[in-house]
Amino acid sequence: MGLQSVDTARPSRTLIGAFAFLLATSLSRLVCAEDVTVPPSLQAALLAKVAGYDRNLPRRAGDQVLTLIVTRKDGDSERVAGQLEEGLRALSTIAGIPSKVERLAFVSAGELAMTCRRRRASIVYVTPSFRDDARAIATALRGTDVLTVGAVPSYVTDGTVLSFDLESGHPKILVHVGRAGEQNVSFDPNLFRVAKVVDR
Amino acid sequence: MRRLVAFFAFAVALIPRSARADSAGDLEALLSESVVTTPSKTAQSASVAPATTSIVTADDLRRYGIRTLDEAINFLSLGMVTTEPQHAVEVGSRGVLFTTDYGNHVLLLVDGHSLNEPWDGTAYFERGAGIPIELVDHIEITLGPGSVLYGSQAMLGVINVVTKSAGDYGGVHLITEGELSAGADRSGSPSGLGGGYRLGAGVGKESTWLGLPVSGVLQIEYYRQKGAPFEYAPQSGNVDSVTGLPKDYGPRTAPGTWGGTVKDAYFTEAPAAYGRFRLGDFEVLARTGMYRRGTPYQDSIVAGFGDFDEPRSFERDRWINVEAQQRITLSKVTTLRSRLYGDLNEYHWENVSSGAEDCPEGATRGCRRSLTGTGRTLGTETNVTFDWLSNGRLTTLTGADVKMRDVRTWNDVIDGATGAPLDGNEATVRTDVAFAAYVEQAALPTSFLSLNAGLRADDDPRFGGKLSPRGAVGVTPWSGGQFKAIYSEAFRAPAVYELEYHDPADTVTAPNLRPETVRSVELSFEERFATQRFLFGVFRTWWNDMVLSAALSDAEVQSAIGAGQLAPGATEAYQYRNVATVDNYGYNASWEGSAFERRLSFGANFTEAYSRRNQGDGSPLEPLTVGPAAFGNARVAYDLGEKLPTLALAAQFQARRPADRAFDGGFSVSPHAPPALLLRGTVSGRVPGVRGLTYRLSAAYSFAAQGPYVVGPNQYAADESTRAALSPLTRISGFLGFEYVFGPR
Numbered sequence: 001m002g003l004q005s006v007d008t009a010r011p012s013r014t015l016i017g018a019f020a021f022l023l024a025t026s027l028s029r030l031v032c033a034e035d036v037t038v039p040p041s042l043q044a045a046l047l048a049k050v051a052g053y054d055r056n057l058p059r060r061a062g063d064q065v066l067t068l069i070v071t072r073k074d075g076d077s078e079r080v081a082g083q084l085e086e087g088l089r090a091l092s093t094i095a096g097i098p099s100k101v102e103r104l105a106f107v108s109a110g111e112l113a114m115t116c117r118r119r120r121a122s123i124v125y126v127t128p129s130f131r132d133d134a135r136a137i138a139t140a141l142r143g144t145d146v147l148t149v150g151a152v153p154s155y156v157t158d159g160t161v162l163s164f165d166l167e168s169g170h171p172k173i174l175v176h177v178g179r180a181g182e183q184n185v186s187f188d189p190n191l192f193r194v195a196k197v198v199d200r
Numbered sequence: 201m202r203r204l205v206a207f208f209a210f211a212v213a214l215i216p217r218s219a220r221a222d223s224a225g226d227l228e229a230l231l232s233e234s235v236v237t238t239p240s241k242t243a244q245s246a247s248v249a250p251a252t253t254s255i256v257t258a259d260d261l262r263r264y265g266i267r268t269l270d271e272a273i274n275f276l277s278l279g280m281v282t283t284e285p286q287h288a289v290e291v292g293s294r295g296v297l298f299t300t301d302y303g304n305h306v307l308l309l310v311d312g313h314s315l316n317e318p319w320d321g322t323a324y325f326e327r328g329a330g331i332p333i334e335l336v337d338h339i340e341i342t343l344g345p346g347s348v349l350y351g352s353q354a355m356l357g358v359i360n361v362v363t364k365s366a367g368d369y370g371g372v373h374l375i376t377e378g379e380l381s382a383g384a385d386r387s388g389s390p391s392g393l394g395g396g397y398r399l400g401a402g403v404g405k406e407s408t409w410l411g412l413p414v415s416g417v418l419q420i421e422y423y424r425q426k427g428a429p430f431e432y433a434p435q436s437g438n439v440d441s442v443t444g445l446p447k448d449y450g451p452r453t454a455p456g457t458w459g460g461t462v463k464d465a466y467f468t469e470a471p472a473a474y475g476r477f478r479l480g481d482f483e484v485l486a487r488t489g490m491y492r493r494g495t496p497y498q499d500s501i502v503a504g505f506g507d508f509d510e511p512r513s514f515e516r517d518r519w520i521n522v523e524a525q526q527r528i529t530l531s532k533v534t535t536l537r538s539r540l541y542g543d544l545n546e547y548h549w550e551n552v553s554s555g556a557e558d559c560p561e562g563a564t565r566g567c568r569r570s571l572t573g574t575g576r577t578l579g580t581e582t583n584v585t586f587d588w589l590s591n592g593r594l595t596t597l598t599g600a601d602v603k604m605r606d607v608r609t610w611n612d613v614i615d616g617a618t619g620a621p622l623d624g625n626e627a628t629v630r631t632d633v634a635f636a637a638y639v640e641q642a643a644l645p646t647s648f649l650s651l652n653a654g655l656r657a658d659d660d661p662r663f664g665g666k667l668s669p670r671g672a673v674g675v676t677p678w679s680g681g682q683f684k685a686i687y688s689e690a691f692r693a694p695a696v697y698e699l700e701y702h703d704p705a706d707t708v709t710a711p712n713l714r715p716e717t718v719r720s721v722e723l724s725f726e727e728r729f730a731t732q733r734f735l736f737g738v739f740r741t742w743w744n745d746m747v748l749s750a751a752l753s754d755a756e757v758q759s760a761i762g763a764g765q766l767a768p769g770a771t772e773a774y775q776y777r778n779v780a781t782v783d784n785y786g787y788n789a790s791w792e793g794s795a796f797e798r799r800l801s802f803g804a805n806f807t808e809a810y811s812r813r814n815q816g817d818g819s820p821l822e823p824l825t826v827g828p829a830a831f832g833n834a835r836v837a838y839d840l841g842e843k844l845p846t847l848a849l850a851a852q853f854q855a856r857r858p859a860d861r862a863f864d865g866g867f868s869v870s871p872h873a874p875p876a877l878l879l880r881g882t883v884s885g886r887v888p889g890v891r892g893l894t895y896r897l898s899a900a901y902s903f904a905a906q907g908p909y910v911v912g913p914n915q916y917a918a919d920e921s922t923r924a925a926l927s928p929l930t931r932i933s934g935f936l937g938f939e940y941v942f943g944p945r
Contacts, residue, residue, distance in 0.1 A: 041245070045230055075531045075534070083587075085591065168259060169255040170232065
């Protein structure tokens with residue numbers, strides 16, 4: 001009984017070189033892209049439905065729900081913005097009200113708050129790469145009548161009213177009730193049958 | 201078809217009125233949408249993914265008393281099934297199961313890392329998977345060929361176990377679990393008790409370091425099981441062909457007789473550890489463990505010989521897997537993912553036999569055989585995603601994977617009386633480098649149409665080159681409805697064992713083996729409304745070049761003797777060859793949902809298939825053995841409230857199926873396993889008054905007493921009176937487990 005010896009290995013220097021290169025690349029880039037766990041297209045559909053639970057939306061929006069997608073010069077931010085924009089445009093209405101979507105290049109939290117008030121934005125969607133600005137955005141928008149939504153789950157604890165995460169492969173809604181109150185967002189209690197409150 | 205009509209009638213009748221009329225139905229439907237990463241290596245909604253995928257959630261695992269991957273497959277998944285031969289389970293999909301394949305037709309991933317080892321492609325789905333169940337966030341079960349992105353093994357499907365993040369597994373976890381099971385006497389009635397236990401500890405923590413998020417999860421556990429005792433009817437009158445005396449099956453049974461009660465040879469020992477550590481975008485996965493088990497009988501899989509109730513006969517696997525991965529966003533269009541991975545695997549088999557006919561010449565008092573296979577893998581994979589329009593409507597995934605494998609095997613035979621080596625050798629079987637490149641193009645030209653096409657090219661010294669295409673079209677005619685049409689191919693590279701194994705007594709090598717291949721066409725329709733989801737699909741698959749051990753002709757035997765491959769005097773010999781084909785078609789259906797604010801959850805899955813194998817030797821078409829042609833599961837659970845337990849009942853069904861020796865055993869009555877129905881009831885919840893302490897109490901009952909494996913030395917009928925003895929099943933079992941979580945979460 002036995003087994004033959006076969007060696008078909010090509011020189012492994014190439015492989016080891018590839019390893020070394022990739023390892024060096026990896027270790028030299030200990031940056032942190034923020035995880036968007038729920039695909040933006042699904043976030044768009046969820047956002048449109050959840051916004052319908054905001055009892056102040058019709059008054060705030062008037063005859064048009066304006067959604068501002070806040071972006072910055074960053075690959076993740078721009079890609080998620082594009083995917084969310086595509087998803088929202090496909091819906092055409094939110095809570096039965098015609099929907100309009102615009103991108104807004106982020107300058108500062110204060111500028112964002114001013115733009116929201118001036119443009120009567122109903123929804124502000126914060127794309128990835130705003131981890132360091134989330135609290136400032138929350139502070140600036142305090143008292144502003146707007147529903148803020150974070151692309152990244154942790155944004156809801158840092159600065160938005162709403163975000164989405166995955167739990168066991170299914171999306172879940174995260175709501176910051178205190179911040180909702182500060183931004184005149186009044187959710188129908190039925191939403192809390194399916195949403196998770198993060199500040200309680 | 202009547203079964204299918206009944207299935208849907210039952211489903212519709214049970215839809216709660218609240219679900220049909222729920223005004224929040226659209227939102228609930230969105231929340232019940234699954235997000236999967238396996239079919240396209242990127243997160244996407246399951247309804248638009250280019251494959252039929254079902255998800256088993258952590259909640260499902262907890263509430264239905266699931267402790268291992270095979271239990272999750274059997275009680276909760278669509279289209280897949282496992283059988284339990286009292287050692288490593290065998291897994292099949294949609295009516296196709298290849299017995300003795302050691303799981304090498306299914307690709308098993310943990311967080312994207314392949315667990316199929318490089319020696320035989322083996323993957324384990326029970327305790328041998330070494331995956332602490334508390335760490336599992338969800339399990340993605342993708343049916344059908346998946347080589348387009350994953351290469352070899354992904355023929356029956358791809359199972360990806362996704363573990364929890366540190367955020368979802370925060371704090372310190374202490375786990376203890378005890379189990380009892382009843383054995384069976386020769387009539388199949390419960391008799392005697394066996395038991396086992398599991399101890400585990402885990403931790404999950406998030407923090408920051410140099411402004412970067414840092415997180416880690418780690419769990420270690422130890423599982424041990426012994427028994428229960430099973431009694432096997434004596435198989436007597438066996439004569440050793442070497443000594444001419446009644447064959448010696450060891451000290452625990454009379455000469456010439458195999459059978460009695462197994463007290464020590466049925467056991468499992470499985471320590472395991474798994475961890476994930478993350479710093480910024482850089483993540484490291486590490487897994488290690490050991491899986492040692494004893495099979496209480498002779499069979500066609502582990503050993504067809506050996507002493508009765510011999511605890512020194514066992515199988516053992518050991519492994520270390522490490523992977524580092526990173527995602528880098530290069531621009532709004534381009535994302536790069538890279539991973540480096542390394543695996544060490546070892547398989548070791550030992551068999552003690554007192555029978556001279558089982559041993560090399562001269563070992564008249566028996567021998568001890570061992571076989572060890574080791575594999576070392578070092579690889580790297582890089583892929584790039586192009587989101588050409590930066591809106592997800594036109595994306596390209598392209599990547600390459602290169603890995604170096606070193607596989608070795610030892611055979612040893614030791615004289616049972618003297619301990620002297622009788623025969624054996626060490627051989628470096630193979631050191632080779634395999635390369636693969638793949639591309640997948642996805643497009644969403646309209647809001648109701650999705651297109652996906654992919655191709656992978658594998659260049660592997662084991663067999664040459666192989667192309668694996670996949671194409672899928674999805675149509676969404678209305679909100680919540682989804683039609684899919686999928687064409688896909690997959691392959692399994694010849695195992696090193698199949699290529700290189702030889703025995704001068706009766707086996708020659710098979711250096712020219714081709715990969716096994718499968719082509720699949722499937723159509724499915726899925727409808728979601730509120731919390732309800734229905735799926736119905738039809739499929740047809742064609743399997744070619746399936747590897748079997750085939751007998752050589754007389755001329756081939758003489759030629760092999762002449763070439764020095766067989767010993768002079770050999771009269772019959774075998775070689776692994778690409779000889780068999782399988783034709784398979786059928787349908788599957790799934791229904792799952794919840795009601796009463798998700799307190800009531802339920803689901804059912806059913807698959808029925810026609811499968812016939814052509815062995816390529818002129819014999820008539822035969823059904824595949826061991827795997828059921830019809831199988832399914834059903835479940836229901838109700839959460840009584842925050843301080844009260846969750847009650848759950850799960851059932852698994854497998855239709856009557858041919859035993860492994862049904863067509864080649866020569867038995868006067870072809871052995872078939874009876875229909876199997878397994879019920880499991882589970883109560884789970886928080887322990888009142890102790891914050892952080894939860895429990896699970898579960899009991900199971902099998903209505904069937906026998907499985908589809910012929911056991912004992914009588915694998916083939918000696919004469920017309922010989923009846924096959926089938927493997928016994930555990931009829932009654934139960935466990936009680938506690939998990940205590942403390943510290944910051």
